[in-house]
Amino acid sequence: TQPKAYRAAILHSLGDPARVGLEASHAYYPDGVLVVADGHVRDIGPAEEVLARQPADIELVRFEHKLITSGFVDTHIHFTQTEMIASYGEQLLDWLNNYTFPEERKFADPDHARRVAGLFLDELLRNGTTTAMVFGTVHKAAVDAFFSESDQRNMRMIAGKVLMDRHAPDYLLDTPESGYADSKELIERWHNQGRQLYAVTPRFAPTSTPEQLTLAGRLLAEYDDVYMQTHLSENRKEIEWVAELFPEQNGYLDVYDHFGLLGERSIFAHAVHLDDHECERLHGTGSGVSFCATSNLFLGSGLFNLARFERHGVNVSLGTDVGAGTSFSLLQTMNEAYKVLQLQQQKLHPLKAFYLATLGGAESLRLADRIGNLEVGKEADFVVLDLHATPLMQARMNNAHNLFEQLFVLMMLGDDRVVAETYVYGNCLHRKNA
Ligand code: GUN
Numbered sequence: 001t002q003p004k005a006y007r008a009a010i011l012h013s014l015g016d017p018a019r020v021g022l023e024a025s026h027a028y029y030p031d032g033v034l035v036v037a038d039g040h041v042r043d044i045g046p047a048e049e050v051l052a053r054q055p056a057d058i059e060l061v062r063f064e065h066k067l068i069t070s071g072f073v074d075t076h077i078h079f080t081q082t083e084m085i086a087s088y089g090e091q092l093l094d095w096l097n098n099y100t101f102p103e104e105r106k107f108a109d110p111d112h113a114r115r116v117a118g119l120f121l122d123e124l125l126r127n128g129t130t131t132a133m134v135f136g137t138v139h140k141a142a143v144d145a146f147f148s149e150s151d152q153r154n155m156r157m158i159a160g161k162v163l164m165d166r167h168a169p170d171y172l173l174d175t176p177e178s179g180y181a182d183s184k185e186l187i188e189r190w191h192n193q194g195r196q197l198y199a200v201t202p203r204f205a206p207t208s209t210p211e212q213l214t215l216a217g218r219l220l221a222e223y224d225d226v227y228m229q230t231h232l233s234e235n236r237k238e239i240e241w242v243a244e245l246f247p248e249q250n251g252y253l254d255v256y257d258h259f260g261l262l263g264e265r266s267i268f269a270h271a272v273h274l275d276d277h278e279c280e281r282l283h284g285t286g287s288g289v290s291f292c293a294t295s296n297l298f299l300g301s302g303l304f305n306l307a308r309f310e311r312h313g314v315n316v317s318l319g320t321d322v323g324a325g326t327s328f329s330l331l332q333t334m335n336e337a338y339k340v341l342q343l344q345q346q347k348l349h350p351l352k353a354f355y356l357a358t359l360g361g362a363e364s365l366r367l368a369d370r371i372g373n374l375e376v377g378k379e380a381d382f383v384v385l386d387l388h389a390t391p392l393m394q395a396r397m398n399n400a401h402n403l404f405e406q407l408f409v410l411m412m413l414g415d416d417r418v419v420a421e422t423y424v425y426g427n428c429l430h431r432k433n434a
C-alpha cells in the first residue's frame, strides 16, 4: 500500500526509566512525522527531516494539539466481565461468587460471547488499547468467538480459555482432561493465526485441582511459545485458602512453580502480597506481574509495591482487570497507580507510567520486537491523543510548560475522551465522534 504520513507531536518509549534513565527512556518530537505503510512503521522523527526523505506527494495528515504515541498494552483483563463492571460492595471471594460466576455462565451461549467480544474490543479501541492479555471463561466456544472478532479487526490479542475444575458452580467447571483438550484445540486453531496468540489460563490456584495444574504445565511444555496467565496473591483470604489447599507447597507462587507455570511468557495478575523470595523467583524465571491498580482499590485487595519489583528486576506492566477494575482506560489506570504508590511514599514519573502502559507491557509479553513503541519496522499500532479534549484539559494544557507536565495532566485527567483516533496495523479503527 501507499505510505501515509502523520504529523503531530510524537512520543514513544525506548526503555524503562528505572534501567536506562529518564533521558534515554523515550524519544519526543514536538513537531514530528510518523510514516506508515503495509501495517508497519517506515519512518519517524522530526517533521522536516522525515518529510525530506519522503516523496513530495506523500499523503500527509496533520493534527493540531495532538500527541501521537504507541497503542496501549493491557496485560490483564477479562472480556467476559465487560457487562458486570462496577458491581457493588464485595471483596474478591464474595465478588467472584455473587457477581462473577453467574455473569460468566452466560458465555455458554456463543452468540452472547460474540456480541460481548465485539463490544469489548471496540471499547479497548475507544480507550487506545491495541494489545491485551485476556481471560475468557471456561467455555471453548466463547474464546473461539473472541479470537474471531479480534482477527477480523487484526488486533494483536493474547487470550485463553479458563481452566477451572473445582470450587465453583457446576455450570462453570471443566475437567483436567476436557480443559487440556479444549485448550489444545484452541492453540492449534488460533496461536500465531494472524496476530492472535494463545495463553494457557488456569483461573487461580483454588479453582484447579493438582491434576489440572499438571496438565496446564504439560501444555506449556508441549508448546514452547504459548503464554500463561493467572491470578496471584491478590487478597489475604485467597492466600490463606491456597495455603490450606496446597499444604505441601511453600507459598502461593510456589504452587504455580511446582506445576511448571513460571516462565518468560507467564503473567501473574495482582501480586500484591509477595515476599522477597517470591520476587526473586519471578525475576529468575523471567515471569511478569501485572499491576492492576483500579481493581486492587475497588476490591480492597491491597497496595502493589512497585519499588520492590524494581529492586528485584521483575518485569512489570499495567492491567485494567475489568470487571474488578473500574476503567478500560490505561490513562485512568496510571492515575490510580500513581495514587497507590503515593500511599506507599513512592513516585510514578509520567514517563515511567507511559513506559509501563506501552513498551513495558510489550517487553513483559516478549513482543517488544513487534509492538510497544514506534521504531522503524514495528507494527503500526498507535493512538492520537487530544490534548484539548475538554475545556478543562485545554486550559490546564495551556498552563503546562513541558512534556513532563503535559503527560502528567494526561494521566491524571485523561480517559477515553482524549483518544481521538486509534490505529491498528496501520488502519484507523476508532475515530472519536465519527
Ligand atoms: N481471581 C480469580 N478469578 C478472578 C477474577 O475473575 N478477577 C480477579 N480480579 N481476581 C480473580
Ligand code: FE
Residues within 6 Å of the ligand: 076, 077, 078, 231, 269, 321, 324
Ligand atoms: Fe483478573
